[in-house]
Each structure stands twice: as structure tokens, then as C-alpha cells.
Amino acid sequence: MSKVYVIHENSVWVEPLRSAFGELGTPFEEWFLDQGVLDLRSPPPQGVFYNRMSASSHTRDHRYAAEYTGAVLAWLERHGRMIVNDSRALRLEISKVAQYEALGSFGIPTPETLAVVGRENILPAAQTLGYPLILKHNRGGKGLGVRLFLSRVALEEHLASPEFEDPVDGITLVQRYIQxxxxxxxxxxxxxxxxxxxxxxxxxxxxxxxxxxxxxxxxxxxxxxxxxxxxxxxxxxxxxxxxxxxxxxxxxxxxxxxxxxxxxxxxxxxxxxxxxxxxxxxxxxxxxxxxxxxLFGMRSIARYLDRLLRQGQAVRAA
CATH class of the missing domain: 3.30.470 (D-amino Acid Aminotransferase; Chain A, domain 1)
Structure with a gap:
């Protein structure tokens, strides 16, 4: 029997979805993608695959969870499985630069942003943009690296202090502060x-x-x-x-x-x-x-995934 497969790395966040599936009687299985072995010789099971991998997974000691998920999604896509939030979605989840460029292609305004690699390049980038500004991590979640700076002096002090957080992907965003x-x-x-x-x-x-x-x-x-x-x-x-x-x-x-x-x-x-x-x-x-x-988001998600699962089962049975 096919199922809904929930791809994640944080069990607590999935609890409301488990309850919603239980109310609907939806068969599901969780794939906790922290580490493991992916056998590319075998096809994946039938079902609906819901990817909710988080950009902040590395902060929970799941350093390569997102990368592992990328491999799994490539495998699922090759075999034509139904995926909610596919590899394109994962790319945007783990990169705000990718988000902003994708949003911009639809004419959706985003804050003025400079992407910086190398701590020594942050001050020159800030000088180019002007103050006030925000620093944030390109691969974020949990407010990683987000700080407001009103002046060059404050930013200099922060960059010289142990409080500066190196982004996991090496990219710091220098962004216009929207008041x-x-x-x-x-x-x-x-x-x-x-x-x-x-x-x-x-x-x-x-x-x-x-x-x-x-x-x-x-x-x-x-x-x-x-x-x-x-x-x-x-x-x-x-x-x-x-x-x-x-x-x-x-x-x-x-x-x-x-x-x-x-x-x-x-x-x-x-x-x-x-x-x-x-x-x-x-x-x-x-x-x-x-x-x-x-209004209940997780219940809406459960109903949506349940509907996709039943539609897929009907198509395969036809």
C-alpha cells in the first residue's frame, strides 16, 4: 500500500501532522534524514513525498541533513515520484540568495542585499549599502546571524568580537534594514x-x-x-x-x-x-x-497530502 512519506529532521515539528494524519486515517511514514545509506540501484516506494527539510538543520547537529535530502530528492525525481516541495524548493530553503533571485524573476520586491564571502569583505559591502543595515546568514532559520547595525563603529566591534557567527555555507548577507x-x-x-x-x-x-x-x-x-x-x-x-x-x-x-x-x-x-x-x-x-x-495549517496540509495520495492510487488502479 502506498503512503505519504514525510521527509524531515525534527520530530517535534512533525507532531501536529501526525495527529492530523491520525484523524484522517492517512497511512504515512517518516523519513528522518540525518544520515543513512541511499541505494541508487533500487527504485523508491510508491506514494506522496512531502519534503520539509529545514535550513536550520545543522543547528540541531544534523550538519548534512539538507545535502542528504537533496540526494534523496534527486533519486525520487529520477523515478517520477510525486513530491511536495521538490529539489527546487530545497534549493530556495537553504539559500536566501536563491530565494531573492527567484522572487525577483516574478517582480516581487526584496530588500537591497549584498552577498559576502569573507569576514573582511563585510565592512566594504556595508559601506556600499549604507546604514542602518542587517547582517544575516544566507542559509538561515532560527534567526541565524541576524543583527541590526546603525553605524560602522557598531559593525566593526561586532566583526572583531567572538559574537560574530560564521555562516555554515560561508555567505553572509548585508541587507538594507526595512523600518x-x-x-x-x-x-x-x-x-x-x-x-x-x-x-x-x-x-x-x-x-x-x-x-x-x-x-x-x-x-x-x-x-x-x-x-x-x-x-x-x-x-x-x-x-x-x-x-x-x-x-x-x-x-x-x-x-x-x-x-x-x-x-x-x-x-x-x-x-x-x-x-x-x-x-x-x-x-x-x-x-x-x-x-x-x-484555521489549522497542519490539518490543511494533511488533507492536501491525503487527497494527493488517493488521487495517485486511483490513477495507478485505473
Whole structure:
């Protein structure tokens, strides 16, 4: 019997999906891709493969989980298996440069950004861009390396200190700081390539915006709690009647990049301009905010994957 196969490296994040599959009676299996052996001589099983590998997997001592997932996805694609968030999606998950270039090809505005390799090149790049600016890791997640700098002196001090974090892929992004009138961003959730809902996220305590309860606290970002997901859930508020003229374009962008499930984060500046700065293909949801709104991301994902599985079974039986 075919199944839904969930590719991941963080068991806690998958718990809500397990519960949703249980409610539907969906057969599924988890592939925890930290390490292992991939036999390229054999075909993969039949089923639907949902990739939710995380850009931050290396911070959980799963250094090569993303690379291993890339190999598995290549194997699945060669054999024509149905994949939700395929190798194109993984490429964007682990590289913000790839994200911004892909978004730009659809005319979606992103913050001005310079990609820098070599710590000694960060100051010249910052001088070119101007202040205020943000440093962040190209392969991010968990707010890795995200810090705000208002001046050259502050940046010089940081670069000379042990607090500077070397990115796992060697690429540091020097990015224009987008000043929002109020301390919040908006995260748009998509399931099945279609807009599901938007959530307003309070950023007053830092830049880490993961909405999952299980996120770990990392106090390195801006000297504050780096993951407000573990703070009171009023930091996350599902927005009713949300409108954004870019939603159809986002849906086209997702389809073109093999992404069926994602969270897209945007910020609006004081002039009302919207900038898209992150695409998360292993999106998580805040349960209390969802319960208050009566909308449930993981249940929607489970229903979507269950439907794909049954459609595939029907085609093979015909």
C-alpha cells in the first residue's frame, strides 16, 4: 500500500501532522534524514513525498541533513515520484540568495542585499549599502546571524568580537534594514500552492519569527529573546480578511519552484511598500493563534497530502 512519506529532521515539528494524519486515517511514514545509506540501484516506494527539510538543520547537529535530502530528492525525481516541495524548493530553503533571485524573476520586491564571502569583505559591502543595515546568514532559520547595525563603529566591534557567527555555507548577507511603522511582520501561509491565511507576528523582541511552540530560545539576536514563538502566543495573530495584491504572484512563484507548502514573510515600510524577505518551505504554525481563528495549517496540509495520495492510487488502479 502506498503512503505519504514525510521527509524531515525534527520530530517535534512533525507532531501536529501526525495527529492530523491520525484523524484522517492517512497511512504515512517518516523519513528522518540525518544520515543513512541511499541505494541508487533500487527504485523508491510508491506514494506522496512531502519534503520539509529545514535550513536550520545543522543547528540541531544534523550538519548534512539538507545535502542528504537533496540526494534523496534527486533519486525520487529520477523515478517520477510525486513530491511536495521538490529539489527546487530545497534549493530556495537553504539559500536566501536563491530565494531573492527567484522572487525577483516574478517582480516581487526584496530588500537591497549584498552577498559576502569573507569576514573582511563585510565592512566594504556595508559601506556600499549604507546604514542602518542587517547582517544575516544566507542559509538561515532560527534567526541565524541576524543583527541590526546603525553605524560602522557598531559593525566593526561586532566583526572583531567572538559574537560574530560564521555562516555554515560561508555567505553572509548585508541587507538594507526595512523600518516598519510598527514592530511586526506578516507571514502568508500557503497549502497546496494556494493562500490559506496570513498571521501578524510581533517582532518587538527580536527577528526570529518561527511560530512553532517547539522553537528553542536563542538569546543572541539583538540582545533579546530570539524566538518569540515560546513567548505568549498573542505575538501571533491570524488576520481576518487579509488582502495583498501579490498573492496571485506568490502562487505563481510557488508553482514555478516546485513548492506546494510554504510560509512567505513580508514587511511593509513607512511608505506602504511591501518587501518579501523570506520563504520557508518547512513552515510551522502557532496552535493558539490558529485555535482562536478556527484555521489549522497542519490539518490543511494533511488533507492536501491525503487527497494527493488517493488521487495517485486511483490513477495507478485505473
Amino acid at each position: 516598519a511603522p510598527e514592530p511586526y511582520i506578516t507571514r502568508l501561509e500557503f497549502v497546496g500552492g494556494r493562500f490559506l491565511y496570513a498571521v501578524r507576528v510581533d517582532t518587538s523582541q527580536g527577528f526570529e519569527l518561527c511560530p512553532a511552540d517547539a522553537c528553542q530560545v536563542d538569546a543572541s539576536a539583538i540582545g533579546s529573546v530570539a524566538c518569540p514563538a515560546v513567548a505568549p502566543s498573542e505575538k501571533f495573530q491570524v488576520i481576518g480578511e487579509y488582502q495583498n495584491q501579490l498573492i496571485p504572484t506568490y502562487e505563481q512563484f510557488l508553482a514555478a519552484n516546485g513548492i506546494g507548502i510554504a510560509g512567505i514573510e513580508v514587511i511593509v515600510d513607512g511608505n506602504g511598500r511591501t518587501f518579501t524577505y523570506d520563504v520557508n518551505t518547512n513552515t510551522n504554525y502557532n496552535p493558539e493563534a490558529e485555535a482562536h481563528a478556527g
